[in-house]
Each structure stands twice: as C-alpha cells, then as structure tokens.
Amino acid sequence: MKENTTEQAVGTRRLWLWRVHPWLSVLLAVCLAAMANFLSERHFFRRDFSEAQTAALSDRTKRLLDQLPFDTRVIVYFRDQDDLVRDVKNLLREYAYASRRVKVEVVDPDRDLARSKDVAVKYELTEANVVVFDGGGKTSFVEAGDVAEFDARTAYSGQPARMTLFKGEQVFSSALLGLMQTNRPVVYFLGGHGERSPDNYDPAAGYSSLVRRIRNEHMDVKTLVFGQEPSMPADLDALVIAGPRKTFVEAELNILKRYLEGSGRLLVLLDAGTEPGLDALLADWGVTVGHDRVAGLTLTGNELLVRDYGDHPITRTLWNVATLFNSPRSIQPAPSREGRWPVPTGLTSAREGTAGVPADRPVAVPLAWCSERGWAEMTPTEQPPKFDPATDRRGPIPVAVAVEKGPVRDIQVEIRPTRLAVFGDSSLVANGPLSAGYNPDIVLNALNWVLGRDPLLAIAPREPRYVRLAIGQGEVQTVFWLIVVLVPALAVFLGFWVWIRRRK
Amino acid sequence: MSTFLALFRRQWAAYFFSPMAYVCLTVFLAVSGLSFVGVVMRSFQDNLVAGDLLFGSQFFWMMALVAMALITMHLFAEERRSGTLETLLTAPVTETQIVTAKFAAALLFFMLMVAPTTLYLPVLLALRAGIGSVEAAPLLTGYLGLLLVGAFYIALGVWVSSLTRNQVVAAIVSFALMYVLFYSEYITYFVRNPVLGAVLNSLSSIRHIMDFSRGIVDTRPIVLYLSGIFVCLFAAVKGLEARKGS
Numbered sequence: 008m009k010e011n012t013t014e015q016a017v018g019t020r021r022l023w024l025w026r027v028h029p030w031l032s033v034l035l036a037v038c039l040a041a042m043a044n045f046l047s048e049r050h051f052f053r054r055d056f057s058e059a060q061t062a063a064l065s066d067r068t069k070r071l072l073d074q075l076p077f078d079t080r081v082i083v084y085f086r087d088q089d090d091l092v093r094d095v096k097n098l099l100r101e102y103a104y105a106s107r108r109v110k111v112e113v114v115d116p117d118r119d120l121a122r123s124k125d126v127a128v129k130y131e132l133t134e135a136n137v138v139v140f141d142g143g144g145k146t147s148f149v150e151a152g153d154v155a156e157f158d159a160r161t162a163y164s165g166q167p168a169r170m171t172l173f174k175g176e177q178v179f180s181s182a183l184l185g186l187m188q189t190n191r192p193v194v195y196f197l198g199g200h201g202e203r204s205p206d207n208y209d210p211a212a213g214y215s216s217l218v219r220r221i222r223n224e225h226m227d228v229k230t231l232v233f234g235q236e237p238s239m240p241a242d243l244d245a246l247v248i249a250g251p252r253k254t255f256v257e258a259e260l261n262i263l264k265r266y267l268e269g270s271g272r273l274l275v276l277l278d279a280g281t282e283p284g285l286d287a288l289l290a291d292w293g294v295t296v297g298h299d300r301v302a303g304l305t306l307t308g309n310e311l312l313v314r315d316y317g318d319h320p321i322t323r324t325l326w327n328v329a330t331l332f333n334s335p336r337s338i339q340p341a342p343s344r345e346g347r348w349p350v351p352t353g354l355t356s357a358r359e360g361t362a363g364v365p366a367d368r369p370v371a372v373p374l375a376w377c378s379e380r381g382w383a384e385m386t387p388t389e390q391p392p393k394f395d396p397a398t399d400r401r402g403p404i405p406v407a408v409a410v411e412k413g414p415v416r417d418i419q420v421e422i423r424p425t426r427l428a429v430f431g432d433s434s435l436v437a438n439g440p441l442s443a444g445y446n447p448d449i450v451l452n453a454l455n456w457v458l459g460r461d462p463l464l465a466i467a468p469r470e471p472r473y474v475r476l477a478i479g480q481g482e483v484q485t486v487f488w489l490i491v492v493l494v495p496a497l498a499v500f501l502g503f504w505v506w507i508r509r510r511k
Numbered sequence: 512m513s514t515f516l517a518l519f520r521r522q523w524a525a526y527f528f529s530p531m532a533y534v535c536l537t538v539f540l541a542v543s544g545l546s547f548v549g550v551v552m553r554s555f556q557d558n559l560v561a562g563d564l565l566f567g568s569q570f571f572w573m574m575a576l577v578a579m580a581l582i583t584m585h586l587f588a589e590e591r592r593s594g595t596l597e598t599l600l601t602a603p604v605t606e607t608q609i610v611t612a613k614f615a616a617a618l619l620f621f622m623l624m625v626a627p628t629t630l631y632l633p634v635l636l637a638l639r640a641g642i643g644s645v646e647a648a649p650l651l652t653g654y655l656g657l658l659l660v661g662a663f664y665i666a667l668g669v670w671v672s673s674l675t676r677n678q679v680v681a682a683i684v685s686f687a688l689m690y691v692l693f694y695s696e697y698i699t700y701f702v703r704n705p706v707l708g709a710v711l712n713s714l715s716s717i718r719h720i721m722d723f724s725r726g727i728v729d730t731r732p733i734v735l736y737l738s739g740i741f742v743c744l745f746a747a748v749k750g751l752e753a754r755k756g757s
C-alpha cells in the first residue's frame with residue numbers, strides 16, 4: 008500500500024515535470040533572447056547607406072559627445088504636425104545612439120498635455136517647437152527657426168514649405184557645447200562712433216536680433232565706449248565694431264592697435280560712404296578698405312547677392328547659401344607682390360593661396376566676393392550703378408576678409424593668434440534681414456571663428472534629398488489602372504483559375 | 512530535410528487551395544497600390560524621402576498586419592479544429608519540422624504577396640522617364656526591414672495559432688499583439704517609467720521601419736527580430752511537445 012502511494016507520488020511529480028518542462032524551456036529561451044538583445048544594445052553597428060547621409064553624425068559631433076561629462080536630457084517640445092519634427096527627432100536619436108549620456112524625450116504639446124505643462128513650467132516655455140538641452144546644471148534652447156531654412160517661394164504659397172537646408176547638427180552640437188563650456192565668452196560691442204547698438208530694436212538700424220542669436224550661441228554681450236574705460240576690459244574675448252559713422256581719434260586707434268598686437272580678436276563691419284578712419288590700422292593687418300560700392304547680381308537694385316565664398320572655416324558651412332549685402336564697400340586683402348589678392352576664383356584652398364607666408368605675418372583671406380559680372384563702382388552715389396570701364400573695376404571683388412596672424416608654434420609654447428574679420432556692410436545682420444531669415448550664418452560663423460570656436464564651424468548644413476515626382480494626371484490614371492486594378496485583378500484571376508482546375 | 516520539404520509543400524499548396532489566401536492577396540495589393548499612388552501624388556508637395564514612397568503609408572502597414580494575422584491564423588488552429596493535428600503529431604516527423612515548415616510556407620506566401628510592390632516604382636519611372644530620381648539604397652534597406660518585421664510577426668502568428676483551435680480567435684489575438692508591438696512607441700506617451708519607455712521604444716516596429724526606409728541598417732532591430740522569431744517558433748514547438756505528451 009505504502010509502495011503504491013510512493014509510486015503514485017513519483018508518477019505525479021514526473022507528470023508535473025513533463026507538463027512544466029516545455030514552459031521552463033520557453034522561459035529560458037526568452038531569457039536568452041533578452042540577453043542577446045541586451046548585449047546588442049551595448050555593442051551595435053549602425054550605418055546610413057543613403058546618399059543624403061541624414062543619420063551620419065560628423066566626426067566633430069562624435070568627439071563632442073565622447074567628451075560630454077554629464078548626463079544630458081534633450082526634450083523635443085514639438086508639435087507632431089510640424090514639418091521639421093521628423094528630421095529633428097531622427098537626428099537627436101542619432102545623438103542618443105552615439106552617447107549613453109544623451110537621453111531624448113519627445114513631448115507633443117497637443118497630445119501629452121500633462122507632461123507638456125510640466126516642461127513648459129520648468130523651462131518657462133511660452134511656445135512650442137523648441138528643443139531643450141538640460142545638463143550639467145545648465146539649459147540651452149534651440150528654436151525651430153534656427154534648425155532649417157525653407158524655400159521662401161513655397162512658404163507663402165499655401166503649400167507645405169520646402170526645406171532647402173537642414174542645420175540641425177550644427178545648432179544641436181552648439182547647444183551641447185554651450186552646456187559643456189564653463190565660461191561663456193564675452194563679446195563687447197563698441198560704441199561712441201555712431202555704431203549699431205545691440206539694444207536697438209529698429210528693423211533697419213538695430214542689432215537686437217543679432218545679439219539674441221549671439222546669446223543663444225552661449226556668449227555674453229556687453230557694450231564698450233572708449234574713454235569710459237581706461238583700457239580694454241579684462242573679460243573681453245572679442246570686440247565688435249559694427250557700422251561706425253564717426254572718425255576714430257588717434258588715441259582710440261592706438262588702443263585698437265595695441266589690442267590687436269596682443270592677440271586681439273576683432274570683428275569689423277564697415278559701411279560704404281562712411282569714413283571711420285580705420286583704413287591705416289586695417290592696412291597694417293593686410294586689409295584694404297575700398298572707397299567704392301560693389302554692385303552686381305541684385306534683386307531690387309540696392310542689395311548684392313553673393314554666392315561665391317572662399318574656402319575658410321567661416322564659409323565652409325555656406326554651401327548653396329546666398330548672402331545679401333546691402334550696397335557693400337569692397338574689403339580685400341592687400342595686394343601681394345604680384346599685385347593680386349590670394350584667392351582669385353572658385354573654392355581654392357585659403358592655405359594654397361597663402362602658401363609661403365611666414366606664420367608671424369598676418370594672412371588675409373577673402374571670404375566672399377561678387378561674381379565676375381559684378382564690379383566696384385568708384386562713384387558710390389551713382390544710381391543705378393553702371394559699369395564704367397575707365398574708372399570702375401570688374402569683378403570678382405571681395406566684400407569680406409578674414410585675417411589671422413599666427414599661431415606661432417614653438418616646442419613648448421603656442422602663441423594665441425590674432426584674428427580679425429572685416430565685412431564691407433553692417434546692415435546685412437540688422438534686425439530686418441535677420442527676421443527675414445537672411446545672413447546670420449556668415450557673421451555668426453565669423454564671430455565664432457574670431458573667438459576660436461572653430462569646431463562648430465565645420466559642421467556643414469545638409470541639403471535634404473526629398474523625392475519630387477512630377478507626375479501628371481494622365482500618368483496617375485495609367486499607374487492607377489496598372490497598380491491598383493490590374494495587379495490585384497491578376498490575383499483574382501489566379502484564384503478563379505485554381506478553383507476551376509480543382510473543380511475539374 | 513525531405514520531411515521538412517514535404518511538410519512545406521503541403522502547407523504551401525494549402526494556401527493556394529484556400530479562397531482566404533486570394534482574398535488576402537487581392538485586398539493587400541489593392542490597398543498597397545492605392546497608398547502608393549496616393550503617396551506619389553503628394554510627393555511633389557510634401558517633404559518625403561525615397562523610402563516613404565513604399566513604406567511611409569499607414570494604410571500599407573495596417574493592411575500588412577491584417578494580412579499577416581490572416582495568413583497565419585489557420586496554420587495550427589484549423590488542424591486542431593479538424594483533428595488532423597493529432598495525426599500529424601503521431602507521424603514520424605518532429606515538432607520542429609512541423610513548426611518551421613509552416614513558418615517557412617507562411618513567410619514565403621507573405622513575400623509573394625509583397626513581391627509585386629517591388630515593381631511599382633520601376634513601372635512609374637518607365638512610364639515617364641525624367642519625372643524625378645529615386646535613391647535605391649533606402650528602398651533596398653526598407654525591404655530588408657519589411658522582411659524582418661514580416662518574419663517576426665508571422666512567427667508570432669504561428670505561435671498564437673498553436674495555442675487555440677479557433678481561427679478567428681487566433682487572428683484577433685495575433686493582430687492585437689502585432690498592433691501593440693508595431694506602435695509601442697506611442698504607448699510611451701502614457702508611461703512615466705523611463706526603463707519601460709526605453710523598452711517600448713526599442714520594440715516599436717514603426718521606429719525600426721522608419722530607420723530602414725531612410726537607408727539605415729542597425730544590428731539592434733536585426734537581433735531583436737531574429738531572437739523574436741526564435742522565441743516564438745521555440746514556444747510553438749514546445750507547445751506542441753506538451754500537447755503530444757498530455
């Protein structure tokens with residue numbers, strides 16, 4: 008009796024095991040799969056095979072992400088219907104894939120009301136379509152308007168706006184760099200000579216929009232007036248002289264001269280028809296200021312459409328971007344012994360053009376110039392400007408120049424280079440053009456370069472590769488009949504054929 | 512191998528004797544064709560990338576999910592209902608051979624269903640040369656994504672079908688699981704737990720398809736789908752083994 012009970016117990020246990028065993032095996036398989044996926048999350052290969060390379064981050068961004076010292080939360084506070092949201096989300100996911108420290112959260116103000124409210128309150132957001140970078144105790148914001156450029160023709164036609172350039176990587180990496188920087192560079196705007204004021208909101212004369220963009224790039228802006236300060240401020244990282252109208256006095260020129268000789272960083276924007284008296288100072292640094300007005304490709308008569316750029320860190324991101332100068336004066340490198348300026352046509356390397364120049368001499372490189380069809384009008388008041396072969400000079404005529412002296416590298420020390428960028432127009436980044444979406448890049452790039460923040464300048468914007476199939480009504484009908492009617496009809500025919508065959 | 516091939520041929524032939532397969536094929540091709548024409552018509556206005564032409568339509572994916580649920584629902588449920596499963600299990604074949612043969616037949620039928628869509632763009636471009644250019648790489652990687660997602664969901668359907676004798680229940684449960692997995696990214700709107708949110712995001716097929724159709728190949732979804740196929744088929748095999756033993 009006892010043996011029977013024992014045998015029954017063993018039999019029950021075996022039956023139980025027999026029933027449980029398959030499910031334990033399945034559980035084990037699930038664990039193995041989870042482990043494989045866990046490992047694949049940590050060691051993965053990801054490659055973009057498309058021509059547009061929208062998912063490929065630049066080496067500079069990858070290096071930046073490698074050096075990110077703290078966890079960073081990126082909140083994409085975008086409406087789902089926005090044209091940009093997909094590209095923004097996709098790009099930021101690449102940041103998260105490239106660095107474990109970056110966590111991306113998408114908050115749609117229309118769908119996720121509770122979270123949206125939290126985010127809006129925490130970061131004091133009044134409008135949607137902003138990307139928030141939060142890390143290292145600091146926050147940084149990128150607005151939708153800074154991420155891409157759209158075709159102005161489609162923007163007002165009622166059709167979905169066509170993106171012409173996507174600058175996501177540049178602005179997002181800049182925001183990350185802003186979080187990582189311990190000290191924000193301080194940019195001083197010089198006053199006292201009728202310069203454009205950073206506090207002026209006037210569309211034509213003010214620089215308030217430019218200053219907002221400069222602050223968005225994690226720089227502080229202050230103003231400086233010679234005479235109020237005994238010398239250059241100690242926290243000055245770069246000086247901006249924007250559109251001076253009065254002449255500088257000798258003492259002021261000496262201050263500027265000493266500042267430049269002491270590895271100074273200067274951005275100058277000069278207007279045609281003004282005589283601030285900076286010609287001699289700039290000539291010492293290899294820059295010739297023209298007393299003329301550059302004319303050429305124009306839309307309404309006054310502005311100059313510039314599409315030709317030198318190969319320089321400042322202009323490397325401006326591929327396929329036009330810059331609108333407003334009646335600029337010529338600014339060109341001082342002629343070499345051969346009487347020519349170093350980069351004549353096309354995108355020849357600035358280094359090639361300056362080969363053989365000792366490192367302790369200033370090297371001036373043209374940044375932008377009018378086409379060969381443009382000219383330097385030697386009678387600036389002539390309206391409309393007309394090319395006169397006797398007096399005027401035929402293009403290409405440069406309207407912006409970058410100058411660098413040094414760096415002089417020794418075995419143990421590296422002398423900080425002097426950097427100087429000069430533009431022949433100051434209105435190109437006034438509030439009006441900036442609010443219309445023109446011109447910020449070349450001047451902001453110049454400011455970043457002057458400050459030595461080169462890495463971000465090399466991240467080029469991308470041209471989206473959208474599919475545009477120009478198909479007419481006739482083709483639509485043919486495709487409809489072929490694809491929507493004929494192909495499914497073949498499946499129906501095949502079914503009937505099999506059915507009839509089987510009946511036979 | 513010959514046993515596997517015999518089982519595969521039996522299942523493959525069964526598809527062509529079933530009116531449901533033709534209905535499925537016809538409706539899928541009509542809906543995918545219609546969504547393709549719709550996307551092409553708005554391609555001149557909207558900002559679409561090459562992969563969107565074929566894989567950017569929600570109608571296409573919704574129909575694909577329905578089709579996958581329908582072509583897998585009968586695989587075991589019908590055999591259980593008609594009583595032929597017991598006969599099959601007592602035959603000199605292994606459970607692994609039965610499951611893999613049915614999976615392979617269903618996957619091949621799915622590929623046959625999708626195959627005509629590869630002709631859509633060549634037909635369009637042949638009709639009128641010069642209407643625009645379309646990059647090939649995102650389309651190829653898009654089809655790789657479609658194959659992986661399709662294989663995983665079919666394996667899921669095979670497993671669900673092995674659990675019930677009712678085809679309709681199998682189809683509804685399969686479709687519900689596929690739907691949740693496909694759109695799991697959207698569930699994160701309601702989830703506050705970051706770990707769960709990350710898991711849901713990494714399971715979301717729509718996210719993977721978006722990547723594949725942009726020309727991106729990532730080993731993580733590939734591992735996810737291959738391991739998912741393995742788990743589903745393994746669970747189906749073990750379910751049959753348990754049934755054989757009871």
